[in-house]
Every structure is written in structure tokens, then in C-alpha cells.
Amino acid sequence: MTVGGDxxxxxxxxxxxxxxTTLRRAATDLAELRGAPEPRLEPLTERDLALLSFTDPLWREFAEMSYMSERPFLVDDSDIRNPFGLKPSTLRTALTT
Incomplete structure (x- = not known):
């Protein structure tokens, strides 16, 4: 609404x-909010993805996009934060709504 009217x-x-945030932080916070045990997260290896792709074509897509997990995937939102004074909700707020 703020941006559309300017x-x-x-x-x-x-x-x-x-x-x-990180996926680990988001998963840990969500588990805490829901009273679940802390999640155990482990990366899939290239071999894991190759084997899984034999069972379901969807896993081939994950293998193709794996380069996105090799380094932080960041979005620069300063253009909207600075002139419009917008900021994101906290992670906890996003997980509880």
C-alpha cells in the first residue's frame, strides 16, 4: 500500500x-514455537540427490538448483527500506501468523 500510493x-x-536468517534458525524457532524437538538438519550430498532423482523427477530439479546453496542467497532490499521506511516483520512474527 505504501509503495503503490507513492x-x-x-x-x-x-x-x-x-x-x-538461515534455514537452521527458522526451523529451530518454528520447532520451539510448536513445542517440537529441535530439528536435525543435514545437507544432501550430490550422491544423495542423484539417487533420489531415480525415484522422483522433482529431485532432479533440486540437483539443478543446488548452486544456490553454495553461498548465501541475499536480496538487497535497501531501495525500499530507505525511501519508504519499510522493514520486514521479525522471524518470530512471521512464524506465528
Whole structure:
């Protein structure tokens, strides 16, 4: 609503403010909120993905996109934070709504 009603927003796309966290942190917080045990997360190896791809074609897609897990995947949302004063919800708020 804030961006759509502002003349500065026209003529380009905008990244919404993003929560910067790790999958491990999000999973741990969600488990804590739901009273579940702390999750045990382990990365899949290339061999794991290759074997899984024999059982379901969806796993081939994960293998193809695995480069996205080799380094942090960050979105720069400063363009929307600074001029519009927007910020993301906290991780805890996002997990409880």
C-alpha cells in the first residue's frame, strides 16, 4: 500500500523487505514455537540427490538448483527500506501468523 500510493514507485519493480536468517534458525524457532524437538538438519550430498532423482523427477530439479546453496542467497532490499521506511516483520512474527 505504501509503495503503490507513492509517485516514486512507478516504472520499476521493488523487492519487499526481507528477513535475513538461515534455514537452521527458522526451523529451530518454528520447532520451539510448536513445542517440537529441535530439528536435525543435514545437507544432501550430490550422491544423495542423484539417487533420489531415480525415484522422483522433482529431485532432479533440486540437483539443478543446488548452486544456490553454495553461498548465501541475499536480496538487497535497501531501495525500499530507505525511501519508504519499510522493514520486514521479525522471524518470530512471521512464524506465528
Amino acid at each position: 509517485e516514486r514507485s512507478w516504472g520499476r519493480s521493488w523487492h519487499a523487505p526481507v528477513i535475513t
